[in-house]
Amino acid sequence: MVNIRKNLVSQSIINTVTSGTGNGRKWITIHETDNENTTANADAHGRLQAGGNSRSASWHYTVDEKEAVQSFNHNIKCWAAGDGSGNGNANSIHIEICVNKDGNYKKAVENAAALAKKIMEAENIPLDRVVQHNHWSGKNCPSKIRSGKAGVTWAGFKDILKEVTTVSKPENPSTSNNYYTSNPGKIKVIKTCWQYKGTNFVEGNRVQKVAAGPIEYTVKKIEHTKAGTPRLLMKNGTYMTTNKKYVKKA
Template identity: 55%
Template sequence: MVTIRKKLVPDAQANKVTYGKGNSKKYIVVHETDNTRSGADADAHARLQANGNSRSASWHYTVDGKEAVQSFEHAWRCWAAGSNKGNNEGIQVEICVNADGNYLKAVQNTAELVAKIMKDEGIPISNVVQHNHFSGKNCPRNMREGKISWSQFITMVKNASGNTQQPKPSTDDDKYRVLTGTYSTKQAAENVQDVLKHRFGWVAYIEPDGDKYRVKTGTFTGMDAAQAGANKIKTAKLAQVTNIVAE
C-alpha cells in the first residue's frame, strides 16, 4: 500500500486558494503536475502549497514513486478541475512527472490511493475521471498520450481495491534539520538555497562557517523524513556531504 503522509495547508492559506469547505466528494479527479524538473516530487509540491502557493490553484494530494502527500482534507473545494462542478464535487489527485522520478511507480501509487479514497468516501469507480472530463484540458497528458493508458490505470485501481489498508504511521515525532557541507562562496550557497526553496518548496537558511558557508533546511518530522531530505539533496548534486541535526 502506498505510504500516505499529511502536510496540510493551514486554514488561513487554504481559504485563499479554495472555495472553502463543503465538497460533496462525488468524484476523484486525476491530474498530472506537468512539472518535469528534477526534484519536483510529491514533497516539493506539498511544501509549495503549505508555504503559500502564489498560483490560483490547489489540490488534495500529490503522488510520486515513493509516497502520496495530502495537502487538504477532502472537505475542501480545491481549485484544480477547471470547472465549478469539478472543484465543488471532486477530490483532486496530482501525479508527479519529474525527470528524476519513477512515473510508472507514481501511477501505481496513485491507483492505490484512489482505491483507498473510493473506499473511504463511497465513490464508485465510474466517478474516477480525468481532469479532461471537466475542463477539456489535455490532462493527465502522459496518460492521455498512452504512456500508461487510462484503461490500464482503471485496471490498476480495480486490482488495488482489495489492498487498501493504511500503513501504520511513524511514531518518530522528533524534529531534525539537514545541514550541507561548506561552500567557498556565499553565491554558491545562495544557488543551493534557491533550489531548495523554489524547486523543492523547502524552507532553507544560509549560515556562515568561518570564511565559508553552509545551507540549513527547515525542520523535518522524524528521522526517515530527514534522511529522505538529505538523500534528495545529494541526488540533485547540491552537496556531496550532508549532516542531520536534531532540534
C-alpha cells in the first residue's frame, strides 16, 4: 500500500496549466520525470507544481519509493499527454515516476503500480486502459521502462500491476471499505455509477447510468474478473461495481 499525500495546487495554477475540470477519467497514463538529479523526489515535484511550474505542463501524481504526492484532483484535465484536446489530456489521470539517482527506482515503480490499482478501483478503469505516455504522443516516455535498462520493462510493469490487482477476500467483510465478498441481497446506489453488460468495465460495455437514490436493486450473485476483481451480477443481468464508494447494502 503506497502512502498518498495531497499537496493540491491553487485555483490560479489550475487556470494556468490545465484545461480545467471535466476529465473523463477513462485512462491512466504512466510517465517518468526524466529528472535524475538528487533530491528530485515526489515531494520536490509536488512542491514544483504547487509553486507554479514554469513549463506549460501538469500531472496528477508524482511517485517515489516513499510516497505518492497528489497535485491535482482527478476531475482536472492536466497537460501531460502531448495530444492537445485528445483522450490523453482530456480523459486520463497521469502518474509520474521519479528517477532521481538517490532514490529507489524499482520501489518507486512498485508504488506507482499500487497507486494505479487504487485509481482503477476508484474510477472503474480497466487494466487495458493503463498506458504509457508514448501511447498518446509517441514521446519516449516512460523512457526507463520502455528501454528496460533499469530492470523494469513495460510488460514487467503490467505484471506487477496484475499482481497488485489480484483481490483477496478480506477476513471480515463487514468492516471492509473496498468490496462485498458475499451476496449482499439488495443494494442502494449512493453515488452515480454505471451498469455494464459484462464484468469488463469499459466504456463500450456500459448499459445505463444509475443515479444515487432510495431505489433498491437485487443482486443475484458475485462474479469476478480475470484479475480477481468482484462484480455484482444484478437481477436484470447487468453488472455493477462492488466499490462501497458507490453502493451499499440496502
